[in-house]
Amino acid sequence: MQFINKTSLDRIFYYFVFTEFVSVIGKSTITIREAPMALHFERAELSARRAKTVARLEAAGLDGLLMFRQESMFYLTGYDTFGYVFFQCLYLGADGRIALITRAPDLRQAQHTSDIEDIRIWVDGPDVNPALQLRDMLAEFGCGGKKLGVEYDAYGLTAANGKKLDAALDGFCTLTDASRLVSELRVVKSPAELDCIRTAASLADDAWDAALETVHAGAFEGDILAAMQGAIFKGGGDYPGNEFIIGAGRDALLCRYFTGRKHLADTDQITLEWAGAYRHYHAAMMRTIPIGKATSRHVEMHKVATDAMIACRDALKPGEPIGKVFDAYARVCDAGGMKAHRLNACGYSMGTTFAPNWMDWPMFYHGNPVIAEPGMVYFLHMILMDSESGIAMCPGHSVIVTETGNEAISRHQLDLVTR
Template identity: 60%
Template sequence: MAIHFTESELAARRARVCEQLAADGLDGLLIFRQESMYYLTGYDTFGYVWFQCLYLGTDGEFFLLTRAPDLRQAQQTSVIQDIRIWVDRQGADPVAELKDMLADKGLSGKSIGIEWEAYGLTANNGRRLEAALDGFVTLKDASHLISGFRLVKSEAELAYVRRAGELSDAALGEAKRLAGAGVDEGDILAAMQGAIFAGGGDYPANEFIIGSDRDALLCRYKSGRRVLSAQDQLTLEYAGVYRHYHAAAMNTLIIGQPDPAHEEMFQVAHDALQGCEAALTPGRPIGEVFDAHARILDHAGYQKHRLNACGYSQGTTFSPNWMDWPMLYEGNPVVAMPGMVFFIHIIIVNSETGLAQTLGRTSIVGDLKSEPVCHSNPELIVR
């Protein structure tokens, strides 16, 4: 079996969730987020693109409803014993089958939590589910119940985060080695991802961002590659990934002679990153991290060239993205605690001049301060 945590740790996680369900007056939870399933049972799949649901009762009992291709996936990657299969056929109705299973558990008239906010529950399936369970049970939104527990990592999880940080460093090392005039972006991308695979890592939950020239101002992946010019800029956002735990980082590399504006932008980004990491301390609201970001960039005259968030939690995430809850934005009241993990990114993009400068890395909140897990020196990289 390919389970990356001890059965006792997984059982303890489920027990904590069950205690919270009871405290919230709920009799069970319908789980649709793949991250939640992985966290509670080890179940590792991309089968959530079809209808599947993990049910966890307040009494600790749990079962999985999924399709046949994920039967052995669940058997070999999780501690789930009760695996129910809905059959692919014309007129198949897994929602009705789930209702029957809940009825068999004696849940008619009970209050059930549900993860409405989940990539594993499409709007269409959500509407069907809500209609089928109307009058049968009372559904209550519990989308962030498990996310709240996932936010603070165990020592076993933090070991995976630190390994992901090492793989992130390895990826940047390949980019620094290859980047230069006449180099194809695709070769850089292949080498970065190859370093992660060679180190035992995984696919990221979303594509790496790579863009040069004016595409260096983009904050998303797009299809298409170009060859780097003698004078260029190359923005990279990437993540080392180990056992699905991510450690994202971000850099803009300068090809050729740095523009003085690039050098200034880097210094401001460096100061902002240092200020944000200093604000990421236990007992303080994470909104203060964004406050540091905004204060330093705005004071330097970059208010209209920055974003309205400067990062987010990191952990185990599945496609389509590696961003986890919560985000670092103005006024976020979530209080930082030891064991939380955040990716802080400083993104300065000037559409008027066409120049970009980015800098970011992932850190663990420690007992007194934050601990970066990406150890590459935050420097202006010139190739």
């Protein structure tokens, strides 16, 4: 029998094998057959991603990486869970060795959704510190005295757990922030990933079609949300990384979700921001719809916003820093008299992201030096919000950077639509 991992019996009584899981607690033994894995990418692609990550580790002078970003875990192994709300860590060594430490509910999750073979479980308890068990695992791998990168900038590593991590590894090894190491690889998508992005974009279009059938005077916002998310589910899509944004009246000037639903007035406006999600890959869209009729201010703001979109897409091309995209947005908006109504960013990368949001690195803002490359995917939002008049106009869609420029992946134009 070949073991994936055997922990010391004085710590945890769990054995993980390729074909079965045997849990030995006292005199009881339970055997559960492993289900087929649900990998969404070829094993060769996952292996190639890990090889590129190892090359980055070597270039950075790191002996290993401690990952707490669920995005990194999914990207490198296929591991799919929301268990990152608890302490869990995926280790990748410069020698290519990979191991996961997590809680018992995610054992089968990791077995079924990933190609990880070495899975360690920490057991809940009032005084349990899983960071100490992580240290024991790292000691087993010969990491004592080595230099390890850490994804400190991760929703999966709270400040409290980060302090436990630092304390547990203090004097054992050297830690350095490597939060962007995998993110910088993830930002350029493979052909297989772009297929997922295109499917997500099609689902986002389906959601927009559903919104257009549902938005009208007197419509209930809850019905609009149900129709949009339902269209994505019917198309085989996922929950998005964050809630759909919806707001009518003066709430159309908000760009965050908030609780509380209402009905649309006879003369109104509604702003929607949503994303199609497929295999956790996202493609976002955004629109403001005047209800009853569009005011002259709606028309004016729409003209400036769509002109800004054209300028931004002209600026988004391979070899150029993406900060130029924001500069184009600001230039057109300011020239159109909308400086007070624009934001200080105009979009961000799209990819495989997990809750609490679908925003990925990097973002369009002034001076961002990241160079655009073919295979990058971005959401461009031309948000204008006039608090004085109470009018909003927020057209947006996602694009793929190509060899010569970029390609919009929505089948819908940015025409001003009224209902």
